[in-house]
Amino acid sequence: MSSGSGFGDEKGGSSSVGEPEYGHDPASGGIFSSDYKRHDDLKEMLDSNKDSLKLEAMKRIVAMIARGKNASDLFPAVVKNVACKNIEVKKLVYVYLVRYAEEQQDLALLSISTFQRGLKDPNQLIRASALRVLSSIRVTIIVPIMMLAIKEAASDMSPYVRKTAAHAIPKLYSLDPEQKDQLIEVIEKLLADKTTLVAGSVVMAFEEVCPERIDLIHKNYRKLCNLLIDVEEWGQVVIINMLTRYARTQFLNPNVNESLLEESGEKAFYGSDDEEGKEEKAEAAALAKRKPYVMDPDHRLLLRNTKPLLQSRNAAVVMAVAQLYFHLAPKAEVGVIAKALVRLMRSHSEVQYVVLQNVATMTIKRRGMFEPYLKSFYIRSTDPTQIKILKLEVLTNLANETNISTILREFQTYIKSMDKDFVAATIQAIGRCATNIGEVRDTCLNGLVQLLSNRDELVVAESVVVIKKLLQMQPEQHSDIIKHMAKLTDNIQVPMARASILWLIGEYCEHVPKIAPDVLRKMAKTFTNEEDIVKLQIINLAAKLYLTNSKQTKLLTQYVLNLAKYDQNYDIRDRARFIRQLIVPTDKSGALSKYAKKLFLALKPAPVLESPFKDRDHFQLGSLSHLLNAKAGGYQELPDWPETAPDPSVRNVEVKDSVPEWTKCSSREKRKEKKVEKPFYSDSEEESGPTESADSESDSASGSGSGSESEESGSGSESEESREESESEQEDKEDEEDKRKKKKKTDRGKVKAPAVESPESEESSGAEEKNRAQKVKGRRSGSESESEEEEESESESSRSESESESESESDTDAKKKKKAPVTKPPPKQAKKESKKEKKEMSLLDLDDFEPTPSPQVTPVNNFLSSSLVTDLEGLSLTDTVMAPTTIAPSGSVKTYELLHRITGEGLGVEYCFSRQPFSPDAHMVAVQIMFTNNTNAETKNLHVEDPKLQSGMRIKEFPEIELLPPGEMVTVVMGIDFCDSTQAANFQLCTHIRKFFVSIQPPVGELMMPVFMTENEFKKEQGQLMGMNEISEKLTLGEKCQNEHGIVQRVTSAANVSRVPCGSDKECRFAGKTVSSGILVLVTVATKEERAAQLTVNCEKMVIGTMLVKDILQALTQ
C-alpha cells in the first residue's frame, strides 16, 4: 500500500489541501469557495491511485451524506472505486452506492458485475456483503440477478451468508412484489435451516413477505421452539410474535373449558384393562376434543421454551414473551409475566412508557396478576408526566375494595403535585375509582367536594367536572353538594367547570328549587362574556327552568334567548332559535312543544367512566397497533382461537401417516428395535456433517462440549432425532407389521389426537433414565452430552427412544404403564417424571419437585390386589393433573383438615399425605396441601411463616402462592421432616391479610415409605428384629377384610408400606422404612381359622412399632 511518500507526486497538491480538512465538516466549506469546486476536488482524489486519498475523499463524502447534503453528482467518480482493494474504501463506496443507486440507475448498473464476482469470493464476509449491497440497490432491472443471487446464497455453506440471503428476501419483495411465489420457495427452504443464526432473519422475511402462509411453519414449529433460546435477541422477538399468531390458529383456548375439568375424573379407569387400552384411548381422545381441555404438547412446548426468556436483558424479548403468555397461556400461568414486566419499569423512560401501556391493558383483563406489585406503580415526583399518567391509569385499574384506601391516600398526595396535568388526571382517576367501587363513592365524593375549596382553580375545575359525573349516579342524596357548587359559579372561571355546574343545576333544578333561578339570573347578567360552552349551558338551564318553574323564570329565559339570538356563534343562535320554538308555546308551534318537558328532562343515564385501555387487547399486545390503538400498516390480526383444534400431526416432521403408527407401537409392541436404532445417532450426525463445520450439529456439540446447558444441545438433538426417526421408519414398519398381527392391534393411530401422544412420551422419558447409562456407552464420544439432553427431552425425542427402553422393562411394567390414563399432561410434566407414573404428581411449574423413582416395585404379576389399588390411585391422580395447578387427591387418600373454612374466614385448607417421595429432601414426608378459596375476594400471598417445631424437625415450605382467585382451588406440596415422631408440626399459614396457626400431625403410618425386599431378605431382617423389637397382637379380622385382598388394602392404607412376596397364602408381609432415619418397619399379618389373625410388627423403634400396631389393628378389625 502507498505510504506517506506519496504526497510528493503530482496529486500532492490537492491532497495537501485536503489534509487540514481531515475530520472537519466538509459541508461547512470554509476553505472551498463553491460546491462545484469542492466536488471537483473530491473527484480528483477519488481518481488518484492512492488508497489513502480515496479513503479520505470517501470519508468526506459519507460525512456529507450523513448530514443530508446532496452528493449525487459524484456518482460516476465514486462508482469507479467499487472494486477498490482497500476494504474500508470499498465499504464506504457501498454506503454511497446504496444511498444513490436509486437516483442513478444506469450508472449503478456498472457496479453489478463487481458484486456478482463478490458473490463467488471464498471469504464469507465478502460474499455476504456483496449480497447485502446487491440486494440493497433498488434498481428494477437487476431483479432477476438478485433473485438468482438470493437463491444461490440460500444454499451457501456459510450460515452467515444464508442469513444475509434471508435479509435480502424482503428487500427484493419490496422492489418487485411479483416475485412473491419464488421468494416463498426460498423462505420455505430457509425455514428448514437448522442454525440459530438464520432462524430470526428468515422468520422476519416470512413476516414481511407471506405472513398468511401459516402452513409453512408447521414443519418447523418444534424446531423454532427449541432453537428459540439460542437465537439472537432480535430474532427471538420476531419469532415469538409470529408463534403467538401461529398458536392462535392451531391450538385450543386453554381457558375455555375450565369448569369442565372435574368431569374428567371417571376417565382414570379407561386405561385399566390392557387389551382395551387402545380403543379406549382413541375414544377418549375424541372425547377430549369435545369436553375437557387438554393442552396440545406443542402448545405446552411453546410456553415452556419461552418462559426462560422472561429473564432476558432485552426489554423487547421480555415484552414478547409477556404478550405470548397473555394471549396463549392458561389463566393460572399468566401470572409469571407480572414480575418481569414490573422489572422493566426500571428501564429507560421510553421502555417504561410502552410497558405501562401494555400493563394498563392487562390490568383490565387480569387485575389480580399485578395486584402484588401495586407499590411499584406509585408515582415519583421525578417521573415524566406521561409516565405519571400511565401509572395513574394502572393504579386506577388495580383499585378494588381492599386496596382502595391505600390508593386514595396516594392520590391525595398526588393532588399536591406541581404538575397540573397530572393533578387533573389524578382527579379523574378518583372519579373512576368512585364509579367502579361503590363502597367508596361517598368518600370520594366528599373528598372531591373538599377539593372545591382548593386554592388552585384547575383542581377545582377538574373536581367539578368529575363531581358532575358522580352526581349523575345518585342526585337525590346530594342536593347540598349541588347547592355548594352553585355558589362556586361566582369564583370559578374555567369554562368547562362552569358549564358542568350549570348543567347540573339545570338537570336537578327540582332538587334546588330556590337556588336555580338565582343562578340563572346571575348568568344572564354575564352571558355575553361567557365562553361558548358556558353559553350553551346557560340556554339549557334557562330552558329547563322555564319548563319546571316558568313563573319565576319566564322573563329571564326570554332575556337569555334574546341575547343568544344575536350571538356571534351560529351554534348558539341556532340553539336559541330551536329552544324558543320548542318551549315557548305559540300558535305556530307544532306538536313537539307538548313533549318539550320529556325532551329536556328525560332521565339521562349516568356516564360510564371507563379506562381508555378497555378492550385494547384485541390488538396483539406489545405491538405498535396496540400502542396507538389503531391498526398500523402491515399489522397481522391476532386470530381467534379455533373451535376445534386443527390436526396436530402436521407438525410432525416425518412423513405424515407413518408417524403416529410409529409412536403408537413404540413403547409396547416393539421391543427388539434397540439394536437397530442405536446407530442412527451416529448416522445422522455423519450425514448432516458434510455441509459445513459451522452448522447446527457443531453448534450443539460444541455448545455442550464447552459446558453449555442442555438447552443448547437440546435444540440440536431435536432435529437429529427427527431425522433419525424417518430413517428408521423402514425397519420399524416391518417389525411393526408382525407385532401388530400378534397383538391384534387395529391401526387406529393415524389420526392421533395430541392427548394420545403424550402418554407414550411420558413413559419413555421415565424409562430413559434407566437406559441412560447404557446409551451413553453406545454412542460416540462426541455426543456425551446427550444423556443430559434426554432429561430435557421433548415429546419428539423421547418418542424415538421409547422403543429402546421398553425392552428393559418387565411385562408388568409395560402393562401398568398402558394403564396410564388417556388424558395426560403434556411433555413438560412428562419429562421429569419417574417411571412410576402412578406416583406422578408433578405439575406444571413444580419443576423443583423431581420425583425420584419410587422403590415400590411390585414384581409378581398376579399380585394384582395391592398394585391395582395403587394403580388406580395413581391414575386418578394423573388424570386430574389437567387442572394446571391442582392435584386432587384420589378417594383412597385420606385428607385431613388443616383449617376449616369458617375459622379460615373463607379459606379452607386440607392436607393429605401424598406418599410421594419429596424430592428436594429425601428425609421429608411430602404433605400435599389443598387450598380452597370460598370467599368472593382474592386471597394473596399464601405462604408459611414462623414454624414452631420440635427439635430436629425441619420443614420445607411450599413456594408462595401469589394469588388464589375466588372459588378456585390450588394444591401445593411441602416437605416436613418429622424425625420419625408423631409430634405435630406447628406453623402459621399467612395470607396477605391474616395469619392462622395450624398444625400437621402425621399418623404413624405416613412416616414411612415402602421398601422392596424379597422373602428371604424379609426373613433375615425379621430375624434381627426379635425380642424387644417385635410386637405381636392377636386380633379378629373385620367383616370386610377376611380375604387377602382386603387385608392388603387395609394395611397399605393405614401405613405407607409395600407388600413383600410370600410363599404361604396364610401370611401377608409388608415392608417399609421410616422416611427420616430409614429404620426398617416389617409388618406380618398371619391369618388363622375363622377370622382370627395375628399381627406382628418388627421395628427398632418401639414407639413406632407400638403405634403402628395400634393403627393397623384398628384398620383390620373394623
Place this chain on the structure above:
Amino acid sequence: MIHSLFLVNSSGDIFLEKHWKSVVSRSVCDYFFEAQERASEPENVPPVIPTPHHYLISVLRHRIYFVAVIQSEVPPLFVIEFLHRVVDTFQDYFGLCTEAAIKDNVVVVYELLEEMLDNGFPLATESNILKELIKPPTILRTVVNTITGSTNVGEQLPTGQLSVVPWRRTGVKYTNNEAYFDVVEEIDAIIDKSGSTITAEIQGVIDACVKLTGMPDLTLSFMNPRLLDDVSFHPCVRFKRWEAERILSFIPPDGNFRLLSYHVSSQNLVAIPVYVKHNITFREGSSQGRFELTLGPKQTMGKAVESVLVSSQLPRGVLNANLNASQGTYTFDPVTKLLTWDVGKINPQKLPSLKGSMSLQAGASKPDENPTIIIQFKIQQMAISGLKVNRLDMYGEKYKPFKGIKYMTKAGKFQTGMQRPHVSCVKA
C-alpha cells in the same frame, strides 16, 4: 422495520441521518418537532408519534433525540431497545455519546449503523463482534492508519458471528489476566414525611470487566442467592444452571459488560441508610418562612455515607432562601426554585444540617409546606441488600487470574418529604 434514523439535538437540528431502505425526506421530522413543542419538558415527548405515512419512535439520551422512522407494524419496544443499544455502542466506542463526539466520528458512526442494521433489521449488535468489524478509534490507531494506510475495518467475518458464544471474540490475549465485578445497588424509595417507608425497592446490577486470555469459563456463586428475586441475565449466563443451582455459570464477553441485573422488591429486606428530618413552615400573612433540614445515617453497617446531595423543589412562592449549612455548600436558583445542597460525607458525630429563613412573595397565599426532597448518596463497600459473592472460579484455562469484587450502594430514585395523609383525611 427501521426505515431511517435521524439524530436531533436539543436545539432541534437534525445533525445526522441514515437510511436503510429508500430515502425518507427529513421533513418527516416536522411531526416530531411539533410534538416536541407541545411537550412541556424534553422527556415528555411521546416515544411513539404517528404521522400520515410513517411512525416516529424516539428515545432521548444525552440530550440527543434518536428518531427512528418506521413504516409498518413493529413492536415499539423492539425499536426503542435497539436505539438504546445504538447509544450504548456509541458510548462504548467514543467514551461519550454527545453531539460533538458523533460529529467527530461521523464515518465510524456510519459504518457502525451500517453493520448494526441490514434492511432495518438488526444484524450485529454485540459490541464484541462490532469491535472486530470496526475498530474503535484511538489516537494511536489514527496515526498508525495515516502512516501505513491500513484501515479500521476488519476483513474477516468476526468469529463470534458463527460461534455458539457470539458475544466473545476469539484469540483474546492479555498479559495480566484479571476479572473485576462491581455489585452496584440502587435504592428506590418513597419515604413519608414522618420517616415511614411508602415503597422501597433495590435495583442491583453486577457489572463486570473481564480481561482474560482464551476461553475462560467462569462460575460465580453467592452466599445468599435467594435474595435475588427477579433477575435478568446477559445472554452468556447459563439459565438452566442458575435455575437448578443458583450459580452463575458463563463464558464472559471480552471487556466490560453487565452480567446481570436484579430486583429486590420485598420491603422488609430494604434497609434505608439515611434519614431526613425537615421542617418547613410558612406563616399566613408573613413574608418569611422557616427552613430546617437535618440528615443522618441509619442502618449503614458502619459504612460511611458519601457524596450526599440533597435537592428540593421549593414552592413557587419562595423568592429567596437565606440558609446556613453546617457543612457543604448550598445553592438556590430563584428562577427554577430549585434548592440543592452538596453535603459530602455524613459524619455521624456531627449531623449535617441546613437551617435558615426563606423570603416569600408579598401577598402570595401560604405555599404548600411539604415539598419533595430528593437525596443522592453513595456507600462504598456495601451492598444494602446484603448480597455477597461467595466465590469465583475459572475453568477451561490454566493461568491464575486476578479477581476482584467491589460493592457499592447508591440512591436511585430516593425521595422523601411528601406528607401522606391518613385515610381519615380522605374520608373528610
